[in-house]
Amino acid sequence: SQQGEEDPQALSIQEGENATMNCSYKTSINNLQWYRQNSGRGLVHLILIRSNEREKHSGRLRVTLDTSKKSSSLLITASRAADTASYFCATDPMKTSYDKVIFGPGTSLSVIP
Amino acid sequence: KAGVTQTPRYLIKTRGQQVTLSCSPISGHRSVSWYQQTPGQGLQFLFEYFSETQRNKGNFPGRFSGRQFSNSRSEMNVSTLELGDSALYLCASSADPGTAGNTIYFGEGSWLTVV
Numbered sequence: 460s461q462q463g464e465e466d467p468q469a470l471s472i473q474e475g476e477n478a479t480m481n482c483s484y485k486t487s488i489n490n491l492q493w494y495r496q497n498s499g500r501g502l503v504h505l506i507l508i509r510s511n512e513r514e515k516h517s518g519r520l521r522v523t524l525d526t527s528k529k530s531s532s533l534l535i536t537a538s539r540a541a542d543t544a545s546y547f548c549a550t551d552p553m554k555t556s557y558d559k560v561i562f563g564p565g566t567s568l569s570v571i572p
Numbered sequence: 573k574a575g576v577t578q579t580p581r582y583l584i585k586t587r588g589q590q591v592t593l594s595c596s597p598i599s600g601h602r603s604v605s606w607y608q609q610t611p612g613q614g615l616q617f618l619f620e621y622f623s624e625t626q627r628n629k630g631n632f633p634g635r636f637s638g639r640q641f642s643n644s645r646s647e648m649n650v651s652t653l654e655l656g657d658s659a660l661y662l663c664a665s666s667a668d669p670g671t672a673g674n675t676i677y678f679g680e681g682s683w684l685t686v687v
Contacts, residue, residue, distance in 0.1 A: 492675065501576075501662060501678040547615065560605070560676060562615035 464563050465548055471569040478535040480566040482548030483528075489551040491524055493533050496545045496565070505533075505546075540572045574599065576679035578663050584685045590651040593682045597644050597665030603627075604646040605676065606638060609660040618661075621646055650684075658686045 466481045482491070490509045494502040508515045508524045508531065515522045521534040535542055545565040552561060577596040585591050597604050605628075606618040617630040621640035638648040644665075650657055660683055666676040 494678075499660070499681075499683070501680040502664075504675050504677060507675055561617065562607075564614040 465546070465566040467566060468564070469567045469569070471571065472538055474538060474540055474570055474572050476538055478538050478542070478568055478570070480533045480546050480548075480568070482531045482533070482563055484531075484548075484550045484561075484563075485529065486552050487526075491522075491531050491551070492549045492560075493520075493522060493531075494547045494549060494562075496547065498544075502547065535568075538568075538570045540570050542568060543570045544568060576663055576665050576677055578661075578679035578682050580682060581680065582683045582685075584687060585653050586687055587653055587655060589653050590649060591653060591684060592647055592649045593661055593663075593684075595646045595648075595663030595665075595679060597646070597663075598677055601665035601667050601677075602644050603666045603676075604640055604644065605664045605666075606646070606648050607662040607664065608632075609662060609681070610658075615662070618648065653686045655686050658684060660684075 464483050470478055472478050488510055490507055492507045493505040495505055496502045506515055506517045506520055506522050508522050510526055513524060519536045524531045545567050547562050547565045549560050549562045576598055579594045595604055603622045605620040607615050608618055609615045618632055618636055619626055619638050620628040624640045635651045640646045660681045662681045663679045664676040
């Protein structure tokens with residue numbers, strides 16, 4: 460079963476707009492990470508937020524974490540065509556018998572020039 | 573610092589055959605994980621190795637196996653290939669999986685097509 464679920468599944472915006480993606484998870488976590496994947500390529504690590512952190516910034520990226528709601532959001536400001544990719548959240552559950560790091564199904568972002 | 577290297581990048585196999593994929597982690601990383609990515613199932617965890625020992629295993633049949641060598645390089649093997657095994661196989665490495673907040677780094681993946 461999926462630990463993380465991204466929302467929306469697909470998002471299409473105009474260049475220059477902001478893009479917000481959400482991630483919900485089920486169990487307590489040590490940390491949550493966001494990754495980007497360009498079509499057919501490997502995943503690129505974007506940002507990691509620990510369970511005791513509420514917000515983190517990296518360039519045009521802003522990530523929030525609400526452990527009480529078991530949710531996180533990724534905001535990309537002033538989007539560019541190069542931001543077109545799939546974005547995944549990945550959780551590191553505190554207790555798991557299988558997956559060490561569990562990925563959600565991803566949000567497919569299209570930025571239209 | 574070189575990234576995670578996976579070979580081969582692309583391969584085509586016939587049903588019933590077996591395949592071996594290779595992964596060289598980032599220098600100094602001792603943990604290697606494998607993931608299968610398909611359009612229908614998304615990213616699914618296969619297994620994780622640390623210091624030549626399998627520490628975690630995902631919910632995959634025994635046809636999927638792996639190993640890690642003393643230099644941290646890892647291989648995964650899929651025997652008796654099925655059409656449904658067609659996927660992008662991703663390898664990831666990290667320095668210390670036991671540390672909270674540990675970032676994992678992915679290779680470009682190996683595209684396997686089973687015909």
